[in-house]
Amino acid sequence: MMSVSLPIAGNRESMLTSIFFVVLAASLFSDIHLWVLLLCLCAGIVRGFLFLGWYNHMPGKRMVNLLALLAGTALITTSDGMDFLHIMVNLLLLACALKLMLLSKRRDFYQLFICAIFLLACGFIFYQSLARTLFYGIMFLFLLYILLSAHTPSSTRQFRQKKTFILFFQALPLAVILFVFMPRLPPLWKMPEGKSTETGLAETITPGDIANLAQSEKLAFSATFSTPVPVREQLYWRALTLEHFDGKSWSVSETRQYAETQLRYMNKPFRPALSGEPVRYEVIAEPTKKSWLFALDTAVPDSAASQRELWQGWQYQLTSRQPLFSRYAYYVASYPDSPRSQGNAALDNTLNLQVPERGNDKTREWVHGLREMHPDNRAFVSALMRYFNDKPFSYTLTPPPMLNDPVDSFLFDHQQGFCAHYASAMTFALRLAGIPARIVTGYQGGTPINDETVNVYQYDAHAWVEAKTDGTNWQSYDPTTMVAPSRIFDGFEQAARFSTEIQGDHPLNGISQLAFFDALRNMSAQMDFLWSRWFLGYNNDKQTDILDRILNGITPLKLSLFAAGLLLFTGALLIIFFVPGWQRSHIAREKKYYLGAVEKLEQKFGLQRENRSPGQFYEYCKHKVPEAIANDLASLTRLFEQYQYHPHQAPPATAIREAAKQLCWRVRNTARH
């Protein structure tokens, strides 16, 4: 029972708690305002001064309340456009920092503990890499240690550490059992999508914008193939189709979204016609806070859980029913040979022939001329592609801004850009020529990390064109290949590495060119992948899989028996932990040997040692037992007394064991007299 109020100066737990919060705030620095971090640091410093007794006055309640008011106002004014969770984290840290300054009661201490756990949980939501998880795990242990210390203030540090570890490792197996076998619930309500951070994809692309392509080295997803891995130039991972063009930006069409919402409401998913051999794989997607997913070509969900959780859109796009706030694993089968000819033709054509009323006049004229030369759709497309190839177009990641009539200035003035520029220009041209076309964004390629797994990073983001050249089937075209084939054949990384005009801050220059760092990177990617696959991606499918393997076919009876078995197992675990009989007694070995021998003697001759010392017991037995036994007892007693009263010249335990054995043997082989 802690006392209701804690001392201030020299209180170890308050100090440790403040250290914990400062470290935690520092670890969350990219998710919190700088001033919140500074406030935490201040609180830590104040606490340090109080702890050392250099400063004897706690900040007044009134002052801290004023500070809270100020900080709250600051938070409201500076948190524009932050999502709810981040605002909550900031608010919690703020409150904790202020509470730390006032920490003087048991209740405050407990409140801080609860908030600390909450903040750790938010850390788990924001970051899920293996390294971060380990870090937060250690922080959690530290927190337990603080809590335990508060309840055993005067025990030694070793005891407290040991006890914390004991509690931790006793709870761990139970938690693992729960994790592996507890039935999983679907989300209880639909979460709103968050603002996407650092992703190579967006629902709107504006090729002429000053904003450069996101060159983040972060992982987007990993795909593990159970069939052979397709070659790189076939790895076009679809994510979004952009069907609306306003002259500058391409975005997801609102009409399309409305139609999809209605279909979803009626629960009418799209069922694509499939043909040819499937490519099967599992995707583990990083959290994007959005619900779009990645898959190759024409893809369908490939497992029971994925079928429940995925939605097949009418524009060959897979989405999840929930935004991805955590790593998410799903199974997909793709049929690259299926013609993409379905869908609502009327809607598709209307949407994909839409062009803005005016703007980009040069392009309109040029397309008009080109179309007259090539009335045939295929010929027109080839001519377009040839144009990119013949003219001095170049691929660059840092094109100049093209703010007015971006397509015009790209096609005729600058003639340099990245995939979005090419895809945008081509799609616009096709639409002007009366061919339904749209931009597909997603990722292209990927880095193999082992024989069946491909890691796709944010810098692999790509945009290409899909058009109905023959009037019925959607076909993919990638104008970027005309300009920078290496982008497709060797992957973005290679292309960027050997491109002469890479920005200095590009993640892939310098350090990563060393083989050693490459190996390291690959290793950490592997580790993270395994972590994702077996822990973060553990879902209903895998749970069913495990149960199926254990039970050899799931039936309700087997399942209930298994559940009962698990409960029994848990009970057995608790018994092992807590029933005293199982505990090692702390009697020294030497004492055990002596007492064992004495017990044998007592039983045989009906003697009672009671509370006699070894010496007294020998005197008492001397004349009541045969001489040989008395002699043995004498030697044992001598050794044992030496051990007990002269520790520095104690005989080895083996000597006592031998003497005890000798005595027992003799007692056994002596008849009662």
Place this chain on the structure above:
Amino acid sequence: MMRKTFGAWSLKWLAKRMPPDTVHQLHHGNIFIFPGTFGWFYLMMTACLFLLAVNYQNNLLLFLCQFLLSLFLITLFTAYKNISGIRLSARELKPVFAGENGFMTVDITAAEGKSLRGLMEIRWYGDIDRSTLDLEQEIKSHHLAIQADKRGIMRLPRVTVTSSFPLGLVKCWTHPDFNQTLLVYPQKKPEHADLSQWYARSGNGKQVQNGTDDFFALQPWQSGEPLNRVAWKRVAKGGDRVNKIFTDQQPVSGYLDIRQLRTDTETALSVLSWQVTQLSATGTQFGLKLDNLVIQPGCGQQHKQACLKALALFRQDTPS
């Protein structure tokens, strides 16, 4: 009203479950165990985290929740194991005067082969005042103060002993009744005793009284007499122990009689209480008459205690 009824009922139930005894060994029959306030908040927090984990479909968070839950279960057992086997025993209480505080000392001893861990909170059953005892310090006993306000024999209430080791999530407590009584003497009210009238009536001459003022004589020492009057110089020289006798200029002994005091009984008892202590301090011989109860004149500690006890129990219905 409800609370009163419930309180009475629970005390009755406790009396059946934990009969009074000076020594209590804690075991599953007398330990209560339940989440404390912090424990409930902790569980609520775990539930909130579970909601977050399910909605964000976050396995890490889910595992954290399950770990927190398992930890709770483990602490439940650890807490119980920590205090089971502990022996609580109470020492006899010294009598006090009404208005003073009586102290009951509770000793805490660990079970065989275990060491005491954590903090323990001890208070009277239903009392708000609580004090914390650190079981890992040297002293493993605790003095519980109780206000004695009425003369007579006071039956001490139950004691509540609480521990929330290891993490404060669950509380283990017990309400032992140590079967102790506290003898409360009447409050002292100063009023000088005039013993001369009794002397005049009883016709005894002036007696030598053991006092403190003047040296009077040496007497052979008898066991039980205070050592501070032994003539140690003689003992050091190899002589026998001899008591130095001092005298006071004292009136002769007589009886203190309750009927002589013209006040109500309680005030009279208070006055007598003060007089008994005064006279004992000066070493005067005196007797005590309370209605039919007569205590022959004497002096010394035991005599004083007998008198005070008689005063405390005067016309009390409770059996002593």
